[in-house]
Amino acid sequence: MIDFIWLIMLPIVMGVPVIFIKFNIAKKIIAVFQGLMVFASILNFVHIKKNGELLQNIAGWPDYIAITLRADLLAAAMVMLATVIFMALILFSMKKKFADSMFLFLFIALEGLIIGIFLANDLFSLFVLIEVATVIISILIMYKKDTSSIYDGTLYLLINVVAMSFFLFGTGMIYKTTGVLDLYGIKEVLGKMTEPDSVMLPYAFIVTAISLKAALMPLFSWLPKAHGTPSAPSVISAVLSGLYVKNGIYLFVRVQDAFSGLIDTSSIFVYMGLLTAIIGFLLAVVQDDIKLILAYSTVSQIGLIMMALNLGDERAFWGGLYHIFNHAVFKTTLFLAAGVITDHYKTRDAGRIRGVYKNMPIISTAAIFAILGIIGAPFFNGSISKYLISFGLTEFIGEIGILIVNLGTVTIFVRFSEIFFGESNLKKPKTDGYTLSVITFLGILCFIGGIFGQSIISFLFNEYFEVNIESYIQKAASFLITLALGYGLYYGFIKKVNIARFLQKHELSFNGVCTAITIFFIFILSYVRITH
């Protein structure tokens, strides 16, 4: 059994001496260390699976005084996901030029913070962890110090600090009304209250901040800049899109659960998720930059996950959570593959990159596996989670919603996969073994997640869902129809009509984002006030 505090502290503690030793030795040490982290997180997961939820006080302080860390099955599974993804990314960057000791330190410290956010139990430690992670990420975004990434990094930092101010103000109000800070304590106290009036304001504050973290509808404009900034190393984009944004969704689940006794806003978040998915798709399909296509497709997938989590159906909920894992795997694969491709072609313009399959057959195969996963092709991991999500969609809005979202995803990746075909006059690149094996491993993981989807879900969440062969085949048929439609939509409409081009230039300035945050806050507050 491992103390949770070490899962958080060890990466940070390990990172410090690494700054002072030679980089060639340092990266080997970190790779071995990361292997141990994966092992520790798996042990931790198995322990919690056997013994149930676990609560630990930091540094042996007595109850009610100590800061506590709590891990239930979901948190432990998320920690496992985080360590596995970081393992892949560290191996990936073994032979890359951008990495140096300082980078390694920041990167590995970020791992500790992400794990901390999954395990933290009270609102204030969440605030501290997120704030520190924000600073580290903005430094990582601008690591190459070129002009555009400095803007992106600064914007990322300031927007997230504004959001976390909202979070902390909400925390203060919650502390005043309930007298506790930890999420389960809040749930308990709120369960005894009958009037929701006094917690509406704090709820609106906290949910606004978390919706920004999870990049919901009007609040996502920082995401493509941060995840798709041209010069940031692809491992950073991968960790942001694959893992860090999941922190926001995870917190959303936790906070909704804590407030569930008094305030239930799930129905509005279904629509928000749908809107996020649609707008993400519209913006993704008009981009030229392949990293931006991937970043906006993250927005759209988050919309889908949000919908699934708020539908109120158990199968859809677990399907949504499984989709978080799947999305982490295939988006990491895609970002890493995109990084290798752009390094070789020296351009990020999807219109000019051609013939990737001929040049890099292995990487392309893995990327195509990931694409099949994200569009929900049969036998790949996305199909299982989307199959489960579609069960919750009994209402009209859901049926239409998932069709539109699927169609959108298919269209995005019809556009994206254009880069694999055609001819290119560039030479075949030399790709090092680490890169190849990491991308191949992740690509195969997409396939395994589909074939053994049922057993993986029951392993991760202790929930068992029957996948009915007949309806699965039915879904496969509807997938083929969606694929054909997506093809038609892209080649017949979007590629010919330039009407969507103006969307490409859509971007909010800092003031615009702050206005969006305030509007979102007022909207949530008035929604809660009207419906409760």
Add this chain to the structure above:
Amino acid sequence: MMDYINGETVSIVLFFTGVYGLIARRNIVKSIISLGILQVAIILYFISANFEEGAVPPIGDVSSSAIVADPLPQALMITDIVIGMGVTAASLTMFIHMYHRYGSTNWLKVKRKRMK
């Protein structure tokens, strides 16, 4: 009337003053100052939220008094002051870098240059 002028209401007004600054001011330095105002408002709120008349600070011998102030918000706010300082320092450093690259303190001008 004077009852309404307490720490809580003042901090809420301050908070939204800061939010106004973030929305309406295009100067990057003023945005960072507005963030400072948000932080001050939060600190004031935490410290004064559960204030009781005549409470003594929770330091030293507190057995003589009936009411002792809640130590938790104060402990949290010391942490927050430190974090706030770090974040402000980081954002000012980034601002200086940005100013060297873009030659402007205006969000819109900087954004226009970035989009090119």
